[in-house]
Amino acid sequence: MILVTGGAGFIGGNFILDWLAESDEPVLNLDALTYAGNLETLATVEDDPRYVFVQGDICEHELLGGLFAKYRPRAIVHFAAESHVDRSIHGPGDFVRTNVEGSFALLEAARAYWNTLGEAERTSFRFHHVSTDEVFGSLQAEDAPFAETNPYLPNSPYAASKAASDHMARAWFHTYGLPVLTTNCSNNYGPYQFLEKLIPLTIVNALAGKALPVYGDGLNVRDWLYVGDHCRAIRSVLAHGRPGETYNVGGGCEKTNIDIVRAICGLLDQLWPDAGGRYERLVTFVADRPGHDRRYAIDARKIEQELGWRPAESFESGLRKTVQWYLANPKWVADVQSGAYRAWVDRQYSGAAVA
């Protein structure tokens, strides 16, 4: 079987659903169920004999040792993290704990287990570390997209904590020979994304007739990738990637934030027209994120040329599917809108609008 950490989150949940649809290999999902973890995402597989869920923290060394001994995974796909940049600005401690200390604990538990394996199993074992393009910092308009060889220049506490985990993953390969693979991916979007991120926040606020907050001038650029394409990239690297290598994954789809918000408004005007008028009337420019990176863009030629991976979904088709998914799943949305999430929204968006 494979061990997935953070499988109750957005990308991990999509990964497990896709994995069980594509393969017969069982999955052990280890997730602490923080505010971002949601087992409803996995409701369709909870009784599947190939699926095992354990609620637990990747920082707990003893728990990890027991799980490795009991389930003997042939690979780990490590998603578990604190993932929201704005939260990292308000409270970086949780990010250091899970992303740095938790990744350290997992690497050490994996290494101890891997050392007990026979030669063939040691060779085929994989530790896949799921990381982000944010470790490379911010691009100017004229800069080339991030290649795997770009220097690490993390700017937010989140990015710094992910960079630290990437460095450890690299060191565990070079020093101990643990067969580590790392992917650095751009912004994902799609079904089951927690409502604090730009695309689901915009959809859900628009449907509720609430302001659509756009930070600063709205001209920050992100490179958007449909989550199913990210999951396919991970499966491909896990199966065919070279241990010790890193692979950048992106959609080749650079968009400003204001263009994203307008595209969502346009789709909602078609799919769920509002008697009050066009959704774009709700766009509200608000104070910028401190240290807000201006532009991310990925050069994905390495994974394309070595592994033949390419995004299957266009931005137009992926965004339409995503908006349709949120429209079709009001219960999932309502259940996420817990007291804890409301408290975050009150804190993050309490300041006056800038324009």
Ligand code: NAD
């Ligand atoms: P998410 O916040 O939606 O989910 C994170 C999951 O990890 C949750 O289920 C949470 O309960 C779990 N978790 C948190 N702390 C834990 C701990 N200490 N022990 C066990 N489980 C814990 O995150 P996501 O957006 O799905 O991102 C998954 C991974 O992909 C992260 O490592 C992130 O850095 C990376 N990534 C995300 C994106 C993106 O656009 N969302 C892009 C590139 C890379």
Ligand code: DAU
């Ligand atoms: O680049 C990959 C990263 O993408 C991942 O590593 C992170 O885990 C993931 O959260 C995402 O980070 P971003 O900060 O880019 O995503 P977010 O959805 O928070 O914001 C996208 C852009 O939209 C960013 O420029 C900030 C802006 N924004 C965001 C929110 C929540 C707004 O303008 N208004 C908002 O209310």
